[in-house]
Amino acid sequence: MRRIGSFLSTHAWARLTLLLTAPLAWLVLVYVVALAALLLTALWSVDSFTGEISKSLTFANIKEIATESLYRTVTLRTIGVALMVTVIDVVIALPIAFYMGKVASPRARRLLVVAVLTPLWASYLVKAFAWRSLLSEGGLVDWVLNPFGGGSPGYGLTAVVLTQAYIWLPYVILPIFAGMERVPDSLVEAAGDLGASTSTTLRTVVLPLLLPSVIAGSIFSFSLTLGDYISVNIVGGANQMLGNLVFTNVGAANNLPLAAAIALVPIIIMLGYLAAVRRTGALDNL
């Protein structure tokens, strides 16, 4: 034992190897191999007559996705929904995080953190079905809005945006709150001291410093919405999103290669988003 200990304490590479082998192997297996398998599957095809997978490589699936207007429409719709969800979540999260981080007493802050975290304990399905019931004809939203001449938007994209914005909100609030706590009070005071009104302080000091946190939050809401297929089935009416298409092709259509090709789309979008964000330098402080 002692000999091993002394060997390890004098050989840094041995320590590193021991420490990192297991997690690295896991990462390689889960991420790299899985991604490679996905890419490979996308290059296979299905014999339309027998329904069997042919493992000869072809770009037919990818070509189909790139050229068929159906896929372009669904991709744009999915990006649109993800963007709407992200914008709504950031707009709601900013004042909540500001209140939690800079205004609330320590006790109120703890309570708010609990309040933000609690919905994460409830099942995703329960929350989606809760929104289905809220938005149903004669449901709570109808009942509240009817006296004002409004009503439930019904099942459709609006309902999907509402449901997704609700479900992912904690994932946006928490990083922004953490970022807000890291903004020193003295910076806010210094801005006021130099003559900036509260709104100018928020615009010129707090928001720029929060940008990395906002982006971190937006990565969550954007990517999670991008891959969602459950709530669109529950409250989305007849609308399709990329997730549904993958689901249908794996199941009903029995076309695993096409499903894999569709699944590449959100991955490529996310890579593009991350690359764009990286260029702004916002990830440096993450």
Added chain:
Amino acid sequence: MSESICFGPMTQATSVEAGPTTGTAIRLQGLTKHFGDVRAVDGVDLEIADGEFFSMLGPSGSGKTTVLRLIAGFEQPTDGVITLAGADVTGTAPFERDVNTVFQDYALFPHMNVLENVAYGLRVRGVGKAERLERAREALGTVRLQHVSDRKPTQLSGGQRQRVALARAIVVRPKVLLLDEPLGALDLKLREQMQVELKQLQRELGITFVFVTHDQEEALTLSDRVAVFNDGRIVQLGTPREIYEAPQTEYVATFVGTSNVFGPDEARAVLGREGRFALRPEKISLFSAGESAAGSISARGVVAETIYLGTGRRVVVDLEAGQRLVVLEPSTAVAPVGRGDSVVAAWRPDDLVPLA
């Protein structure tokens, strides 16, 4: 002599109070701030004159920083009135007050470069881009930092950050500059250098400086007047010389510099007088046993300890009467004493400062 000086600031304050408010930069009346059950500031009355270098000195928790934050507007007082240049500003927001603060942690904006930091106060006041950059460069020139204007605050040393914070505060030409322990984070050498620069800057700009520090030497070196704080109150207000030479209470005598304090019993035993007295170590001379100094009060004792200080030696003498005296022996002393020597400690009666 010491007592007549002692009343100096009070007569000065009264005369200012009687006249119109011109010449008074800041006036605090009955200023009180409670945090829950804690009385952080407890009824402070104070007038600070235009162009004065005023220090608030006290240990941490004495309320000096809270007074500064109340003047800046970061906190609102529980009670009392704050007047800036004759206008009541109690209840107004920081951005409505013509004072600027240099923060203890400098509070430079990390997402802006040095020049943008300095220009910030002008930018939010709507000064045009060309003019504000010009004035920001000028302010950076005042603190001799023009060459770092493109850097981010994180790329600066502590002393440079401190000077950028100063430039950022003076660029908007406030009537009053509030400094919250601005030199606390600097090492000794840099701190002494910055003290000189601060003093020069204040003289050149002619604006009122309100300087918060727990460092008594800093307060004495820099200030025109010093307020010594304890438990949320001002315990003594006066020029550095008054504070040092004529402390009114044991608290001031021991917090500002070192003092030998004679309580009622010791005063009776050693001095043969009633009351409480303070005596500065450098006012005491040491002689070998048997010698004596004419016109002095003297007491016999034994040297218990000597500590070399560079500028001199600190000699601890146990008097026969039981009192322990700390004596500062100058490095020019003709016959340095050693541990265990029998000595006579002597001082002039005038150097005994009566305490309240």
